[in-house]
Amino acid sequence: MGEAKLDLLQGTLDLMVLQTLATMGEMHGYGIARRIEQVSGNEILLNQGTIYAALVRLQQRGWIEAEWGASENKRRAKFYSITKQGKTQLAEDTAYWRRLAGVMGRVLAMGEGGAER
Amino acid sequence: MKHERRGSRLGSLRRGVARAGAFFHKEPMDRELEEEIASHIAMATEENMRSGMSPEEARRSAMVKFGGVEQAKERQRESRGLPWVDTLLQDLRYTMRTLKRDMGFAAIAILILALGIGANVVVFSVVNTILLRPLPFYDPSRLVWIAPADAKGLSASTYSVDAYEDLRAMNKSYEDVTGYFAFSTEDNYKLTGHGVPLPVTGILVAGNFFHVLGVQPMLGREFTPEESIKGGPAAVMLSYAFWQRQFGGDRSLVGKTITLDSKPVTVAGVLPESFDFGSAFSPGAKVDILTPLIMDDIRFEGNTIALIARLKQGVTIEQSRMEAKTLFPQLYWGKRFPDSNHQYTAYPIFLKEYVSGKLRRSLVVLWCAVGLILLIVCVNLSNLLLARAAARGKEFALRSALGAGRWRLIRQLLTESLVLAGAGAVLGLGLAYAMLRYLAHQGSIALPLLSSVRLDGTALAWTLLITVSTAVFFGLMPGIQVSRTNVQEALKDSGHGTTEGRQHERLRTALVVSEVALACVLIVGAGLLLRSFLRVLDVDLGFNPGSAAAVRIDYDDGGSTEKRSAILQDIGRRVGELPGVEAVGFSDNLPLDRNRTWGAPRIKGKTYRKGELPSTFVYVVSPGYLKAMGMRLRGRDFGWNDNDKSEGVMVLNESAAKGLFPNEDAVGKMAAINDKDVRVIGVIADVRDTNVEGNASWQMYLPMTQKEWGPDGATLVVRTKLPPQQLAGSVMRTLRQINPNQPAVEFRPLQRLVDHAVSPRQFFMMLVGGFAALGLALASLGIYGVISYSVTRRTQEIGVRMALGASPGNVQMGVLSKTLQMAAMGIVVGAVGSIAMAHLIASLLFGTAPTDPMTFVVMAVLLGAVAALAGYLPARRASRINPMVALRNE
DSSP states (O other): OOTTSBOOOTTHHHHHHHHHHHHHOSEEHHHHHHHHHHHTTTOBOOOGGGHHHHHHHHHHHTSEEEEEEEOTTSOEEEEEEEOHHHHHHHHHHHHHHHHHHHHHHHHHHHTTTTOOO | OHHHHHSOHHHHHHHHHHHHHHHHOHHHHHHHHHHHHHHHHHHHHHHHHHTTOOHHHHHHHHHHHHOOHHHHHHHHHHHHSOHHHHHHHHHHHHHHHHHHHTHHHHHHHHHHHHHHHHHHHHHHHHHIIIIISOOSSSSGGGEEEEOOTTOOSSGGGOBOHHHHHHHHHHOSSEEEEEEEETTOOTTOEEEESSSSOEEEOEEEEOTTHHHHHTOOOSEEOOOOGGGGSTTSOOEEEEOHHHHHHHHTTOGGGTTSEEEETTEEEEEEEEOOTTOOHHHHHSTTOOOOEEEEOOHHHHTTSOSOEEEEEEEOTTOOHHHHHHHHHHHGGGOOSOTTSTTOOSOOOOOOEEHHHHHHGGGHHHHHHHHHHHHHHHHHHHHHHHHHHHHHHHHTHHHHHHHHHTTOOHHHHHHHHHHHHHHHHHHHHHHHHHHHHHHHHHHHTOTTSOOTTGGGOOOOHHHHHHHHHHHHHHHHHHHHHHHHHHHTOOHHHHHSTTOSSSHHHHHHHHHHHHHHHHHHHHHHHHHHHHHHHHHHHHHHHHSOOSSOOTTEEEEEEOOOOTTOHHHHHHHHHHHHHHHHTSTTEEEEEEESSOTTSSOOEEOOOBOTTOOOOTTTSOOEEEEEEOTTHHHHHTOOEEEOOOOTTOSTTSOEEEEEEHHHHHHHSTTSOOTTOEEEETTEEEEEEEEEOOOOOSOSSSOOOOEEEEETTSTTSOOSSEEEEEEESSOHHHHHHHHHHHHHHHOTTOOOOOOEEHHHHHHHHHHHHHHHHHHHHHHHHHHHHHHHHHHHHHHHHHHHHTHHHHHHHHHTTOOHHHHHHHHHHHHHHHHHHHHHHHHHHHHHHHHHTGGGOSSOOTTOHHHHHHHHHHHHHHHHHHHHHHHHHHHTOOHHHHHHHO
């Protein structure tokens, strides 16, 4: 069923989390996972559980912070929000990804027609 | 990937700290994560239910989407903490548990390792101190020792003052040349002002001595030029040990005066602790003070200065040797004798080579021996671990069935061996520390620099290196063996008795055989050294060191031979009357102690080619000395009436007598020493002069009672019926009654001279012997282990054989013969190795052939007996197996 889904490149999940938190504000783990799934249009292969490894990583770097709070249905959950440092990092990473995507696009366009994928 | 690398350096630092923090806060973090995951799943379930699923369906779907909860936790833990430390700790914890379960094994393994590692650390420290570490001087690689190529005796390796001064002025190779007076005796100074006059050993050194060696006084200053001039102010430099011992480390002493030989002398300074004159230049002797050598005092006393020089930057030792060839013949013995040149040669060698070169081979042999021990230790532990691994086969099979990778299993076993080796190393370091402290305080062992041996950083690094390599060496093989285990085979209950087991046993047999072979080599080496040592002890010294003692006496004859004669007669008479004293005599030098050589006596009217007569050791002695020493005399002894009014007399040793008067009896013949006619009144058997092992040189004994041979001090020799030490009190009291200024010098049994001379050989022999004993014990342990294990494994088989009629005797013989087979293989391999080894150490042997059959036979019998004993215990157990029980057990 998942043969057409994209495997996540290492590091991309971290960037997605940062971007999600930057646009959506404070969110809990489940919310972040759902949001990424929705935005990606269910195109990526994401075990929701893996998000917690990314969250702890980002937290340790000081790019996001966490606080316990109550969800909309009064359930205790840990809410994450992006820090100032995280925003700077996000800007950097976004620029980097855009550039990389542009370059990749040009390189792949070069062999248009001959390329299989 | 990129992400990680582009993260700011501060970010990664921060993350490292956070990770370490997380490592120590596992539990709260785990609890939080669990709660988070629970609420995640609950929220997902709720959402699913809202979209119309049944509660079970909703929860199942939520779980599927989440992916494995445990995996998620594990991933989170991995990225937040220090996963490799976790695994390591797991391995360690597991190791501790298994070792605790098997305390006996752990204790034996650690003990074996401690002995092996400890022995290695001790030997390494000794080798490092004597051989590897540079001398404790500034830039010691440029320091050279200047002496003729094959100097025999002190006089032959020393130079006159005129020669020294001209060498200093004329050479082009050296920054500077220095020297010291090589003929100082022990206790040659008297320190007064503190009760009983205290004997002090001092060495006279040239004024530039410290400067050339690059040794800075720890306190105070070097000698000033005036202090090295005749009539200049008197100064003294204290050794650190003497300063501590005698003056309690009083820093204010510097610049003050002390009373040496009844004269006030200024303390110029204190030498650093690292500078020990005795340990570098005269091993086994303690030197308390250094005083400036006043050249004019000894200008015409002959060849008395030992030379040390510092090569100029860029000048090689070869160049200095070339220069020495042409320069030394130009030097004069004394410039006022115009024909006294052309007698010197020199072949400079590095100072380090002079100090420790002779010991290189012995030390390398020692190092190899102790390396063999370590090898045996490794083999032994490999063997023990293999046995254990076999017993733990099921455990490992189970772990690998549960998913442990091969590498993980090997790592587990390596962790175990590292823990064992680490514990062994700690214990071994303790043993080594004690041993080294003991060695450093053995002042009587005549090995250079030994007093400075200690456990230093290099030795610790070496310990670490051998510990880790030992652990890898003995842990890897069982590790590989175990990780290869066939899981199915091992898990089946009847897992033993298969081909695998047999292969296992073959491996262990091979290990034991090599262990026996290594032990063989050690035993043969130790045996050969022991035989050599016994031969050395058997050497005819020419005197009898037993129950005799020597004490250096102080007297003031004011330069008069008659007065000296009277004083010595008085002392001799009064000491001779003490109960227990058999004979009394005096000499300025003792055999195997300080020595000096002169030109040989000649026969008047005969002409000799230059260099035809060897230089001759000179002993100026009193009547009775030869008897007191237990020398064997032909002819007559000196008498007190052989004085300046009667004809000159001397006693020769056998070598000199034969050399001077070939084919005739020397007794009664006339000879000349420096134009003085002397009659040979007696001939004594050759006495060992400089060492026990060499051949005796020419020796002449001259009377103290004739004025031409002013003795250089006097040592009283007492022969007694009692153990010499019992006499010490009464002799010293008598001496002090006669002369209140007599310092409290040591009452030395003559045996100590011999012990001192053979101490290096004894030292090496004892160490190698100890290693051989250790090797033997380890090898027998190895044999016992393998045989005992194979008996346990074959209990059933033996039971069957006994049920079928084999007698206990048959069974016992079977086990024993297997043991002896193993031992025999080891002995054969070892004997071949030993022959090769013996030839390598041939130059260290004395009066013993490298293929000494006795040693080899004893080795084979010893190893065979020990092997038989090691095999007998399991054999007896095998013969007592009850077939019924053995068969029922399975």
